[in-house]
Each structure stands twice: as C-alpha cells, then as structure tokens.
Amino acid sequence: MKHLFRYAALACLSLLLLACAAHVANSGRGPVPEKPPGTLRLATQNVHYILLRKPTGAWSLADWEGRKGALDDAFKALDADAVAFQEMESFAGGDDGSVNLARDFLLDQNPGYAAAASGDWRTFPPTQPIFYRHDALRLLDQGWFFFSDTPDVIYSRTFDGSYPAFASWAQFAPAQGGPAFHVFNVHFEYKSRSNRQRSAALVAERIASLAAGGPVFLLGDLNALAGSRTADILAGAGLQFAPVRGATYHFNRGINLFGAIDHIAASAGLLPVGAPVVVRSRFRGVWPSDHYPVLGDFRLPE
Incomplete structure (x- = not known):
C-alpha cells in the first residue's frame, strides 16, 4: 500500500x-504595440456569454457588472480598426437576442465604433458582431450562415444536432479609398471534431462564393490548434494563419495550458506587419473574459 x-x-x-x-x-x-502607420489592425475575442437569469456567480449579471469595465479597457487597448467578437450574448433561454448587454455597453463607451454583422435577432443572429471604426472603414455588406445542413435557416442546429453555431461576415472598404475586403467571424463547436471540420469546409465554400477571390480575413474561435485538420481545411481555401504563439484560452484564471485556439488568417496578398499579439493582461485587476484578445496588423494591396 x-x-x-x-x-x-x-x-x-x-x-x-x-x-x-x-x-x-x-x-x-x-504591452500592446502601436499600430504601424498605413496598416489595418484586426482583432478577435471570445467575450463569454452573460446569463441573464443568474444573479450571482460565474458569468452572471453580477459577474458582468464586475468585468464590464475591464472588457472596455481591453477593447480600448487593442486600438483596432475592426474587432470580431464571439459569445457576445446575453442569454435568457432560447434564441431571443433582444438584450445584448456587452454589445450595447461597448458601443456606448466607444462612440467611434459601429457594429457590423449584427441586426434584429429575428432575422440576423446578433451574438457575433464585428465592431469597426467608422472613420476608417465603410460597411458595404453583411450576412451570416449556420454550420448546418440548412445553413441559411437562422438558428439551425449544427451538423450533429448540437447547439446552433454560425459564421457572421461583413464587407468593408477603407474610408480613404482602397480595395474592399471581407471579414469572416467564426466560432466552431468545441466538443465535436467532425462538426469543426464540416464547419470549416462550409466556411471555405462560402468564402469562395461570397468573396469571389477578393481579399479575405478570417477571425475567431476555432476551438482548434494551428496545424489541426480544421485549420488545414481553411488553409486549403487559400488562407494563411498568423503564427499566434501560446495560449489564447486561460480558464478565466490566467492558466495557459495549450496553444492558441483563437486565430487570425488572411488570404494571399494581405501582408502581415509584425507578429500577431495575444493580450494576456488583467484590467482593473479583473480578467475581461476566459479568452485573451488576439490582434494583427496588415497592409492591404494597392
């Protein structure tokens, strides 16, 4: 014994x-580096949903009150031209997205930004908006599709019947002139590898049809590491992944046990300027979310 x-x-x-x-x-x-002149800064962050029916405890209304200032500080620290958010949801049960505390709070605190890839929850899923600096970018178009056998049916369940998951997207043009580009914002399911791979294949198909060979950025929470089959499917669609080093998910404790699952990828011709940055910081002594923000700087083609 x-x-x-x-x-x-x-x-x-x-x-x-x-x-x-x-x-x-x-x-x-x-520290977050200064944005190089003449570049486009993109970022992604999973901000974790808020449970409207839970008054206290993890991810509750009280928890939101305690972390919302930190989330705003983190957002401001990014100094990004566009930020793709995942899980920006105030969940009360079902698909009702009429309340979105995080989205509305950040927009109120940051009047220089607007929300793309967002709309009336009955016709546009509101939980993956793309915030953009409206003096730098013009919104040209936006849309969504679900990772499902019926991708154009709103809130349809995933390929294996799990909770709905989807991609939002927006097309922008630089306000001062330049080529238009698409930003795809994705959040793949964490449990099922086959779901992630089929979702990635659908994203690759939609990029080909919606962007038609134009400049594309893909941002979001893939729940998959670089070099995984999920990432390889997207790479096969012509996307190059920025080499994000270290953890982007930290268990809401600053515990970094595995590599990045939140990623930034871009099509050929979109030139990265420097390495991507993971902002592993607390703000006001609080973690804004259980994921770190990730940012990257790029130059658009002439």
Whole structure:
C-alpha cells in the first residue's frame, strides 16, 4: 500500500510539473504595440456569454457588472480598426437576442465604433458582431450562415444536432479609398471534431462564393490548434494563419495550458506587419473574459 501511495504521489507531482511547464511555454506578456502607420489592425475575442437569469456567480449579471469595465479597457487597448467578437450574448433561454448587454455597453463607451454583422435577432443572429471604426472603414455588406445542413435557416442546429453555431461576415472598404475586403467571424463547436471540420469546409465554400477571390480575413474561435485538420481545411481555401504563439484560452484564471485556439488568417496578398499579439493582461485587476484578445496588423494591396 505504501508503494501504491508513493507511485500516486509521484504521478501527481509529474502531472503538476507538466502543467507548470505547459503554462510557462504558453505564456508571455507585453504591452500592446502601436499600430504601424498605413496598416489595418484586426482583432478577435471570445467575450463569454452573460446569463441573464443568474444573479450571482460565474458569468452572471453580477459577474458582468464586475468585468464590464475591464472588457472596455481591453477593447480600448487593442486600438483596432475592426474587432470580431464571439459569445457576445446575453442569454435568457432560447434564441431571443433582444438584450445584448456587452454589445450595447461597448458601443456606448466607444462612440467611434459601429457594429457590423449584427441586426434584429429575428432575422440576423446578433451574438457575433464585428465592431469597426467608422472613420476608417465603410460597411458595404453583411450576412451570416449556420454550420448546418440548412445553413441559411437562422438558428439551425449544427451538423450533429448540437447547439446552433454560425459564421457572421461583413464587407468593408477603407474610408480613404482602397480595395474592399471581407471579414469572416467564426466560432466552431468545441466538443465535436467532425462538426469543426464540416464547419470549416462550409466556411471555405462560402468564402469562395461570397468573396469571389477578393481579399479575405478570417477571425475567431476555432476551438482548434494551428496545424489541426480544421485549420488545414481553411488553409486549403487559400488562407494563411498568423503564427499566434501560446495560449489564447486561460480558464478565466490566467492558466495557459495549450496553444492558441483563437486565430487570425488572411488570404494571399494581405501582408502581415509584425507578429500577431495575444493580450494576456488583467484590467482593473479583473480578467475581461476566459479568452485573451488576439490582434494583427496588415497592409492591404494597392
């Protein structure tokens, strides 16, 4: 029995050391760099839904009151021209999206931005908006499709019947002139690998049909690592993934155990300027979400 306890203790110690090593390998923190002149800065963040019927506890109304200032500080720190959000939802049950506390709060606090890929919840799923700086970009078009056998049916369930998941998208043009481009904002399901892969294949098809070979950015929470089959399907559609280093999901504790699942990808001809940045910071002593924001700077083709 003593040997059994000794082996168990050694196993636990080994797991702890591995976890510590993983945390160190997937961490790193630095200031948000200034945006290089003449570039387009894009960012993505999963901000976690708010449970409207839960007064206290994790992701409750009280929790939202405690973290909303930190979320606004994080948003301002990005200094981005466009930010793709996932899980920007105030959930009361069902598909009703008439209340969206996070979206409305950030727009109120940041009047220089507007929300694309958003609309009346009965005809446009509102939980994955793309905020854009309206003095820098003009909104040309927007839309959505669900990761489903019926992708154009709003709130249709995923390929294996799990909760609805979808892509939102918007087409922009630089306000001062330049080529139009599409931004696709995705959130793939975390449990099912086949769901993620079929979702990625659908995104690749829709990029080909909607963007018709024009400049494309893909932002969002893939729930998949770079080099995974899910990412490879998107790479096969002509997207190049920015090399995001370290963790982007941290369990709402700053614990960084595995590599990036939140990504920025761009089509050929969209030139990255510097490496992408993961903002692994608390603001006002609070984590804004259980995901870190990720940003990247790009130059549009002439």
